[in-house]
Amino acid sequence: MSTGTLLAACRLHTLLPTSDATGVTAIDKRAVEGPVQVYALGLTGDLQADRKHHGGESKAIYAYSQEDAAYWEAELGEAVPPGRFGENLRVAGIDASRAVVGERWQIGATVVLEVTCPRTPCRNFAQYMGQPRWVARFAAAGKLGTYLRVIKRGSIQAGESIEVIHRPAHGVTVADVFDGLTPKQRELLLEAGASGTYLSPEIQKVLARKPAVPAAG
Template identity: 35%
Template sequence: MKINAVCIGHATVIGGKNAKTGIVKHPQGGTVIVDTAGLAGDSICNRKYHGGPDQAVYGLGSLDLDAWADELGHAVEPGLFGENLVISDVDSRTIAVGDRFETDGVTLEVTSTRIPCSTLSLRLNDPGFAGRFRTMARPGFYCRVLRPGMLRVGDRVACRSFEGPRITMPDMLRSLKSLSDGERARYRAAPISERVRAQLDSFVP
């Protein structure tokens, strides 16, 4: 397992939107610094829903991109979906909250999944793409940075599975409102993002 791509993006306007977005990301050569705020040089524009310590890095697996290439009928370049990292031999359907990705210098901990929005549809120039992305159920994973450092293409990566309750990325695509009391307790026992935790708390009767 290794890093196939490290991607950052600059604020730009897409699809006639009035607001800027950082979703348009491109692979980087050389070394990129990552800290608790994310990758150096990467733009986060809508901080209500994106960025912050619990969504510092967004990752996808190479197997996810392969599946999307089959679905779309053409090669998928790293960064197309706004991801910062592409990790080889990873299928995001199997990744759970609390799993850790470790290189020699960096440790990332999975906190939540990516919920597709209209900006993703604009990026793909397909009004229905957000729904298509959800149905595909390969949503990728947001991470907090436990150990800041340097990332570069080719870095070896180890995945350490969380030993507590496994809440996979497809699990997190479900509406939080639909969770049973037992499922809510299971979520709270995992190192979920503060955004998700706050949403869970807001649904308590």
């Protein structure tokens, strides 16, 4: 199994105004010095302003890989420090954007997290970044990061190791979900769910959609 490193744990710095119905966004995350507690809904002291689209048990924590951040630093010509994309965890050596649905990470001695679904970029993210066509660019790059739910609570801090302690055999990644499941991938996830594998409400919604019918030709 893969191993990596937690470069930073990040939580809310300040609420920022938005033009949507919520009125504020909690996307401004900054790295925490020292240990931070992880509980069922994320990091102690963190917040999600729009609970309909962010947060909750299935999206308690958002992780982003340093390798993907480095790509954007080159593209944007500016630094992308931990928390810049609204992530709670900046990790290295772990490909968060292509983590397998249901994969489990152990951080440090106690905390265990489970991969649930991909991040979907939104208008508030684009407003915060101030980059042209940001939602489309971020989505097209396929470097989305992943949401996780909390399996075991505890304390984490920068510098601790991350170990992938379980990776489901179905092999379907959060990137596959975002890009659109093939019939085979859809079947594999349905079988996994029927066998007792946790599938987040977001994944269940994807699976509930009628699969596209191939055009006759």
